Amino acid sequence: MSKFPEHIAIEKANPTAVLDWHERFGDRTLIVEAKQIVEVVRTLKDAFGYDMLVDLTCVDYLPRRPRFEMVYHFLNVESKARLRVKAQLEESHARVASLMEFYPIADWFEREVWDLFGIKFEGHTNLKRIMLYEEFEGHPLRKDYPKTKRQPLMGPQN
Amino acid sequence: MPELETLPEVKAALPPDEPEFQQKEMLLNIGPAHPAMHGIIRIQTKLEGELVVESDVEIGYLHRAFEKSCEESTWNQAIIYTDRLNYVSAPINNIGYCLAVEKLLGIELPPRGQYIRTLLCEIARISDHLTCVGASAMELGGFTVFLYMIKGREYLWELIEEYCGARVTTMTSRVGGMPYDLPEGWLDKCTWVVKEIREILNECDILLTNNRIFVERMENIGVMSAERAIAWGWTGPCLRGSGVAYDVRKDFPYLVYDQLDWEVPIGRRGDNLDRYLVRMEEMEQSCRIIEQCVAKIPGGPVNCDNKKVVLPDKKDTYGNIEGLMNHFKLIMYGHGIRVPEGEVYFPVEGGNGELGYYIVSHPDEHSKDGCNDRAWRVRCRPPCLPMVAGLHEMINNYMIADIVPTFGSVNMIGGELDR
Numbered sequence: 001m002s003k004f005p006e007h008i009a010i011e012k013a014n015p016t017a018v019l020d021w022h023e024r025f026g027d028r029t030l031i032v033e034a035k036q037i038v039e040v041v042r043t044l045k046d047a048f049g050y051d052m053l054v055d056l057t058c059v060d061y062l063p064r065r066p067r068f069e070m071v072y073h074f075l076n077v078e079s080k081a082r083l084r085v086k087a088q089l090e091e092s093h094a095r096v097a098s099l100m101e102f103y104p105i106a107d108w109f110e111r112e113v114w115d116l117f118g119i120k121f122e123g124h125t126n127l128k129r130i131m132l133y134e135e136f137e138g139h140p141l142r143k144d145y146p147k148t149k150r151q152p153l154m155g156p157q158n
Numbered sequence: 159m160p161e162l163e164t165l166p167e168v169k170a171a172l173p174p175d176e177p178e179f180q181q182k183e184m185l186l187n188i189g190p191a192h193p194a195m196h197g198i199i200r201i202q203t204k205l206e207g208e209l210v211v212e213s214d215v216e217i218g219y220l221h222r223a224f225e226k227s228c229e230e231s232t233w234n235q236a237i238i239y240t241d242r243l244n245y246v247s248a249p250i251n252n253i254g255y256c257l258a259v260e261k262l263l264g265i266e267l268p269p270r271g272q273y274i275r276t277l278l279c280e281i282a283r284i285s286d287h288l289t290c291v292g293a294s295a296m297e298l299g300g301f302t303v304f305l306y307m308i309k310g311r312e313y314l315w316e317l318i319e320e321y322c323g324a325r326v327t328t329m330t331s332r333v334g335g336m337p338y339d340l341p342e343g344w345l346d347k348c349t350w351v352v353k354e355i356r357e358i359l360n361e362c363d364i365l366l367t368n369n370r371i372f373v374e375r376m377e378n379i380g381v382m383s384a385e386r387a388i389a390w391g392w393t394g395p396c397l398r399g400s401g402v403a404y405d406v407r408k409d410f411p412y413l414v415y416d417q418l419d420w421e422v423p424i425g426r427r428g429d430n431l432d433r434y435l436v437r438m439e440e441m442e443q444s445c446r447i448i449e450q451c452v453a454k455i456p457g458g459p460v461n462c463d464n465k466k467v468v469l470p471d472k473k474d475t476y477g478n479i480e481g482l483m484n485h486f487k488l489i490m491y492g493h494g495i496r497v498p499e500g501e502v503y504f505p506v507e508g509g510n511g512e513l514g515y516y517i518v519s520h521p522d523e524h525s526k527d528g529c530n531d532r533a534w535r536v537r538c539r540p541p542c543l544p545m546v547a548g549l550h551e552m553i554n555n556y557m558i559a560d561i562v563p564t565f566g567s568v569n570m571i572g573g574e575l576d577r
Binding site: 024025027051052053054055057059060061071073077080082084103104105107108116129130131132133140141147 | 217218221223225226227230261262388389390391393402404409410500501502503505512514516518520534535537539543544547548576577
């Protein structure tokens with residue numbers, strides 16, 4: 001299997017950025033260093049025209065380490081090329097740079113990941129819960145959050 | 159925009175040292191429970207007179223843990239949750255989910271099954287667009303159009319009901335197949351319904367497209383440029399209204415869309431009127447797809463020939479021991495469909511745009527064969543979330559009354575927005 005052109009270009013700019021790649025089920029995937037996600041996305045957007053962030057989400061692989069995996073799906077609307085980029089995060093350092101400066105839609109997608117997984121996004125200007133309410137305790141899509149857990153009833157403060 | 163001035167008698171009554179009483183801007187909450195907010199969403203607006211200068215959209219009132227529930231149920235059980243994503247076009251959600259799981263399993267339906275799925279998807283798409291256009295027309299005073307279009311939707315939902323027994327929460331698909339073959343005479347009824355829909359579209363076109371009140375409320379209102387639409391991750395009729403010819407059915411063909419003759423309509427200005435026109439033309443194109451499917455549908459089996467995925471016929475389950483065992487092996491807890499480890503992303507064209515399922519299968523600690531009978535993670539890429547996220551750009555700097563047609567043209571569906 002030969003490397004994707006995106007892979008070669010990213011390696012040229014940041015030799016340590018790409019950790020692994022595969023093309024299983026026909027989905028081209030790069031696994032990159034989480035700390036260098038901003039440089040990787042800059043290359044993808046400027047040199048390869050990935051102008052749409054189709055999806056941004058997270059997967060919790062408890063008890064595996066590293067525990068979390070950020071998953072980005074990019075699309076070049078002109079050439080219809082798709083690329084998936086993944087970055088693994090340790091539970092003790094569950095934070096990654098925000099992509100708001102590249103894609104405005106990252107604002108809401110990242111708020112959702114913060115809300116449901118508790119991943120912090122550095123550089124996000126408005127990181128607050130989006131699906132749940134502010135007083136909600138915990139992050140429900142984490143694997144150690146039981147489905148049947150009850151939340152304290154919220155009412156007016158006074 | 160004329161300057162607002164406080165009346166002299168009001169000014170005299172105000173305490174002189176408290177400037178907040180004299181401010182010109184006003185905060186107005188629209189929703190969450192408001193008849194024009196289709197479901198529940200809250201828009202906080204800052205007004206200057208009737209002009210919206212700033213707005214903030216708040217969602218999440220219909221969050222019901224779709225993704226968490228899918229992780230707790232088996233591959234086939236999760237389909238019923240997908241019904242509730244876009245409840246106006248549920249078959250597309252069911253079929254999109256099943257296609258994603260089938261991609262992970264490496265199986266494909268025989269041609270007849272694929273044609274049935276295509277037919278159901280297009281029936282659902284027309285009902286989605288009819289609801290959207292009908293509701294927006296009603297909000298602008300065209301109640302007749304709403305009644306005509308809902309009449310058309312009723313014909314379509316009767317078709318779906320005849321196929322699977324339900325109108326809204328359909329659960330029309332299974333992993334590896336379809337629950338039923340088509341009932342007798344269904345295809346003839348399809349042809350008749352398409353004829354009726356065309357007539358309704360024609361009537362509504364006469365009522366709306368040249369109607370001065372309608373056009374003036376829609377034209378050059380809620381304009382979104384192609385670049386901004388792409389940056390906001392828009393897909394579907396809204397992106398095509400802005401002039402970008404991106405349709406998952408054309409660009410990443412699935413089912414039998416690449417064997418049929420149909421076109422992708424696009425707009426030019428990206429305003430409400432273009433989004434309306436794109437939806438009207440898409441319904442016509444869906445009618446064409448249905449007609450071609452009815453003409454071309456082949457005979458043969460509907461389901462995959464894979465005993466590890468598809469339940470046996472009822473006559474085998476009740477008639478012989480192999481069939482009975484096969485049935486139990488697929489139903490019993492801890493057995494079921496065993497999906498090998500892996501991850502896929504499968505996009506389909508939903509009513510509102512790209513509906514993508516990112517599905518991860520990952521063995522848990524009890525697994526002995528490296529497979530799992532339930533999903534580790536089901537992520538639904540909701541088509542209308544990007545549109546609602548970019549909504550403030552379309553309502554800022556327009557009048558407050560323009561929020562209603564603009565919001566209507568986005569076709570927000572609470573079920574898939576909040577999941």
